[in-house]
Amino acid sequence: MTTSADDHTRLPARPRPEPDALSAPYWDGLRAHKLMLQRCRACGRVRHYPRPLCDHCYTFEHDWQEARGEGRVHSWTVCHHAFHPAFKQALPYALVTVDLAEAVRLQAPLRGSDPALLRVDQPVIVDFEDIDDTLTLPCVRVRA
Ligand SMILES: [Zn+2]
Structure with a gap:
């Protein structure tokens, strides 16, 4: 065991x-x-x-x-099953598709908010997560 x-x-x-x-x-x-x-x-x-x-x-x-680092929620999904075992302990998490101000889309995980409160067209900002010394990934936060 x-x-x-x-x-x-x-x-x-x-x-x-x-x-x-x-x-x-x-x-x-x-x-x-x-x-x-x-x-x-x-x-x-x-x-x-x-x-x-x-x-x-x-x-x-x-x-x-x-990029300006600003956008609006296009859509999102809340992941309840890990597509890779390394992400299992992060479950559940929301993956957000953002329409950036530059008219392109970015997918990044939501941080700092309850996914149940997400809304289409909601303003968000891009933030950054330092995974380790060599890797930083984008994340999004609901704009206050
Ligand atoms: Zn061109």
């Missing part, structure tokens, strides 16, 4: 992103508590997640800009 402490020590490691040359500015930005978005040099459209070319004009050239 195992105890909960034994179970905790046997949890698999959390899956981690694998930054590459294309996405490194995004991950580096998060570590600096900045949400960085790609902006097409040809048509000016902002895109997220990081990808090689603009899905509007198919141009490869882009710059990075810091």
Whole structure:
């Protein structure tokens, strides 16, 4: 028979992103508590997640800009089953899809509020969680 402490020590490691040359500015930005978005040099459209070319004009050239960190709730789901064992102890948690002010969507976990109080179009802000010394992830909080 195992105890909960034994179970905790046997949890698999959390899956981690694998930054590459294309996405490194995004991950580096998060570590600096900045949400960085790609902006097409040809048509000016902002895109997220990081990808090689603009899905509007198919141009490869882009710059990075810091997001305002504000948006509104598009939708959410409350997870009651872990898709990976490493997240089991976080259950239940809300994963929110946010319409950012830059007209792109971001998915991030909700922090600091009861998911039962979420509403479509509710103002939220992007915040940052330092997972460890090399990984920071975005989260969202309901704007006061
Ligand atoms: Zn473009």
